[in-house]
Amino acid sequence: MAHGEIKLNLHIWRQKGVNDKNAGIKTYKNVNVDTHMSFLEMLDVLNTKLIEEKHPDGPVSFEHDCREGICGSCSLVINGRPHGPMQGTTACQLHMRHFKDGQDVYIEPYKATAFPVISDLVTDRAALDRIINAGGYVSVNTGNAPDGNAVLVPQDISDEAMNAAACIGCGACVAACPNASAMLFTSAKVSHLALLPQGQAEATKRVKKMVATMDREGFGNCSNIGACEAECPKEISISNIARMNREYFSAVVGKD
């Protein structure tokens, strides 16, 4: 693909600390952007420029780690869409060739009361970790690793569990949801263990504790809008939410 250069008008949410009264969108006009860059590289270049210019706003803080679409750190809302305009793509894997010369691009942090903004585009998403801590694991005794074929898992079940396990915990579902519900995340974590034999021992406790923690953290209630599924960079299906509802009903009503 031809090497190209475009100019973008970036409207970026700037915020110093959790309680910044002056937080808001600031505009950076006519920013030169190489179309071969990734979205995060574009922000790196902008930051270099802001630092060199000794710009009063200072560089833009944003989160990243792997830049390979596997860690879930990058968490930008680009033009109103978590991870931007491409289906099934994280912000770090989004390339600037998908933007047009002269385009206005809004870059905002995830919006949810459970995810307070720490600085600019960085939100505190530890609430998701606390949901995992509540039950998103299986307990095993230490010792030799068991034989891989000792527990049989049918291929279709294993595939379905794998689809749920593809969740990278980025929180885009919460960011996309008009209710800031964490049901897609929690249901993916409940599902991938509930589907497998290894997850059965703690299944009842798990779903009850994870849902209770999710509610306590101040996420909204799911109203089945489906924005989460549409924006999930790993394209996790909301059929996981129906599965978690089933798991929850049978855990609460159907078991001691």
Added chain:
Amino acid sequence: MKWITNFLLSSIGKKLIMSLTGLFLCLFLIVHMIGNLQLFAGLPAFGGDEGEAFNTYAYMMTHNPLIKIISYGNYFFILLHAVQGILITMQNRKAKGGKYQGSETAKTEAKVASRNMAYLGILILAFIGLHMWQFWAHMHFFEMDQVKYASMGEPIKDLYSLVAEAFKAEWVVIFYLISLIGLSMHLMHGFWSAFQSMGLNNQKYSTIIRGAAMGFAILVPLGFASMPIVFYALSK
């Protein structure tokens, strides 16, 4: 017993209440719509029984003790559904804390109805208020014209004429139609959503449920809409 309150106050329990009350109301809508279609029997074009079928049906509905019990359940479920729906929506607003300034949405994303269930619900509630004032309050509390039919001993209240009269007014017909479009949208999302909330959706059932929701959300409001439309048209 604490597990029951914990369950009903959990996010999933609250949604179960929404879905069960919503589906009960859907059931009510079918019965109410089919019963009311007897209005048409009063029109000269369809035999012209002077409202006998409809009025005797309305008499039975207000006097049968079993129907009475069900109707109290119905009032309760409408209120529960509406109050719970509004509370959930307020809680969700607080959890979100605002809107993005960027304005794109995903191409595969759900339609307007799902994002505006509470507004559609408030429209339906306003409609129910007017509708019950116009007909239900008269049947239960007010003096009304009466008619005598050979099939009934005593003269009974002439609800048929009250309805026919009400549907002569343009604003009534227009408000009914707007509300029914609102109901259709509410059901377009709600009917499917209820099954998702109950955990009954999966790859196997999803298409069937979506189809049924679409059919229900179109046919039921259309059946209701036929009454004000036909009565208004024939009154001109």
